[in-house]
Amino acid sequence: MAFMAIVIPVAIDGLRIASAAGELAIRKAEAVRVAQRELNEFVVTSAGGLTTQSGTVQESGHDYHWALHSELWPQDSMQLLTMEVTFVARDRTYSTHLSTLVNLVNLRVQ
Numbered sequence: 001m002a003f004m005a006i007v008i009p010v011a012i013d014g015l016r017i018a019s020a021a022g023e024l025a026i027r028k029a030e031a032v033r034v035a036q037r038e039l040n041e042f043v044v045t046s047a048g049g050l051t052t053q054s055g056t057v058q059e060s061g062h063d064y065h066w067a068l069h070s071e072l073w074p075q076d077s078m079q080l081l082t083m084e085v086t087f088v089a090r091d092r093t094y095s096t097h098l099s100t101l102v103n104l105v106n107l108r109v110q
Contacts, residue, residue, distance in 0.1 A: 020090055023089060023090070024089050024090070024094070027062065027087055027089045027094070028094070028096060030059045030060055030062065030064065030087075031064055031085040031086075031087055031094075031095075031096045032085075032096055032098065033059065034057050034059055034064045034066060034085050035066065035083040035084075035085045035096060035097075035098040036083075036098060038055075038057070038066050038068070038083055038085075039068070039081060039083040039098055039100060042068055042081070043081070043100070043102055046102075053067070053068045054066060054067040054068065062087060063087070063088075064085050064086070064087045065085070065086045065087070066083060066084065066085045066086075067083075067084050067086075068081060068082070068083050068084075069081070069082045069083075069084065070082075073101055076103075077103065078101045078102060078103050079101070079102050079103075080099060080100075080101055081099065081100055081101075081102055082097055082098070082099040083097065083098045083099070084096070084097050085097075085098075
């Protein structure tokens with residue numbers, strides 16, 4: 001009986017930790033999909049100057065706040081676009097970043 005009194009709480013705690021890790025992995029995968037979709041949409045539809053943009057998207061019933069940041073790339077006349085997506089899981093805030101280099105001059109419609 002003493003063995004069971006020790007093993008059962010430890011096993012339940014292990015299941016709780018595994019469940020939290022699984023939930024976080026799913027949420028991070030959703031955040032990366034949001035970042036990729038919003039970054040691609042900006043690159044495809046961008047025809048003007050770059051400004052910091054942001055918004056909130058709902059994916060699978062969860063809110064993801066995204067913000068697009070741009071900066072000049074030092075080697076060429078390109079822009080480094082970074083999409084940051086933040087979300088809350090289990091009362092903690094997490095973020096993920098996705099970056100790409102673009103030459104917006106070539107993307108503009110003449």
